[in-house]
Amino acid sequence: MKITFNGQLTDSAADNLQSLVIAMGAKEPFAVALNGQFIPRSQCQTTLLSDGDSVELLSPIQGG
Amino acid sequence: MQDKPLTIYGQAFENRLLIGSALYPSPMVMQQAISESGAGIVTVSLRRQSSVAAGEDFWQLIRNTGLTVLPNTAGCNSTKEAVTLAHMCREVFATDWIKLELIGDEYNLQPDPIALLEATEILLQEGFKVLPYCTDDLVLCQRLAALGCEVLMPWGSPIGTGKGLLNPYNLKTIRERLPELTLIVDAGLGLPSHACQALELGYDGVLLNSAIAGAGCPVTMAGAFNHAVQAGRHAYVAQAMPQKEVAAPSTPTMGMPFWHQN
Numbered sequence: 001m002k003i004t005f006n007g008q009l010t011d012s013a014a015d016n017l018q019s020l021v022i023a024m025g026a027k028e029p030f031a032v033a034l035n036g037q038f039i040p041r042s043q044c045q046t047t048l049l050s051d052g053d054s055v056e057l058l059s060p061i062q063g064g
Numbered sequence: 065m066q067d068k069p070l071t072i073y074g075q076a077f078e079n080r081l082l083i084g085s086a087l088y089p090s091p092m093v094m095q096q097a098i099s100e101s102g103a104g105i106v107t108v109s110l111r112r113q114s115s116v117a118a119g120e121d122f123w124q125l126i127r128n129t130g131l132t133v134l135p136n137t138a139g140c141n142s143t144k145e146a147v148t149l150a151h152m153c154r155e156v157f158a159t160d161w162i163k164l165e166l167i168g169d170e171y172n173l174q175p176d177p178i179a180l181l182e183a184t185e186i187l188l189q190e191g192f193k194v195l196p197y198c199t200d201d202l203v204l205c206q207r208l209a210a211l212g213c214e215v216l217m218p219w220g221s222p223i224g225t226g227k228g229l230l231n232p233y234n235l236k237t238i239r240e241r242l243p244e245l246t247l248i249v250d251a252g253l254g255l256p257s258h259a260c261q262a263l264e265l266g267y268d269g270v271l272l273n274s275a276i277a278g279a280g281c282p283v284t285m286a287g288a289f290n291h292a293v294q295a296g297r298h299a300y301v302a303q304a305m306p307q308k309e310v311a312a313p314s315t316p317t318m319g320m321p322f323w324h325q326n
Contacts, residue, residue, distance in 0.1 A: 029119075029156050030119075032152075033148055033152060038148050038152050058113065058149075058152055058156070059112075059113040059119040060109070060123040060157070061109050061119075062085040063084060063086055063107045063108045063135070063136045064086045064136070
């Protein structure tokens with residue numbers, strides 16, 4: 001299915017959020033949002049993906 | 065006047081400087097500057113993984129400082145974005161502190177007061193300890209306080225300008241009208257004297273980044289800000305002399321020889 005991952009359109013066979021972030025090579029630490037909604041890490045496994053979903057994977061950076 | 069420590073949602077800090085972790089010429093300079101500043105709190109953020117040099121290495125550097133971490137919602141333009149980013153920050157940084165930054169105008173990066181109130185209310189209800197970055201508007205600050213904020217962070221001037229305190233009257237009025245709140249001037253400082261002025265006004269602390277990171281020698285400038293913040297606080301506690309319109313000699317005139325003989 002087509003997933004927009006961190007702003008990039010991609011094809012993915014992952015059917016849940018946990019599988020997707022693993023497939024995309026996510027490195028700790030990170031947090032995930034699906035269609036603009038925060039998804040706790042504990043719920044990623046049970047959060048199913050649909051065609052057209054948008055996923056954001058964020059990690060720490062410098063901030064002011 | 066008896067001094068009291070900088071207190072943020074019940075947590076006391078000896079140093080009154082909060083420092084940003086961005087814009088330094090290198091990670092090593094960042095570490096040294098943070099250390100030299102004496103700050104007890106360092107600000108961080110979240111961005112897309114792999115979009116910038118960040119992630120685990122950066123996070124490890126910050127953890128090594130041993131400082132309290134204050135995540136921000138920099139770059140957010142809507143209540144929904146800010147609330148979502150706050151949730152993500154809470155999970156990654158394992159803190160319910162959030163520097164709530166909600167930009168209303170891209171030209172001067174002015175906080176959006178309406179969205180800020182909305183997001184603050186939501187996040188406070190969810191148990192966050194919100195530190196809103198706001199304008200120096202008294203009524204807005206009163207509204208934020210009424211929602212339950214124990215800390216407010218009005219700007220000195222727009223982010224990254226280094227112009228210092230553009231409206232000391234407004235900042236002083238906020239201090240006088242909200243005496244129980246912890247007030248921190250956030251953004252716009254360029255010189256240690258700006259930080260000193262904020263503390264002299266009775267502000268409990270300052271949050272800055274560009275003024276140190278953008279200096280020719282960030283480490284030396286960090287030390288200068290450290291001293292300035294201490295000087296400003298001491299001056300506030302000491303209570304400045306009242307200003308006068310007419311000159312008054314400090315050396316006694318009594319006993320002055322040749323007194324008005326010419």
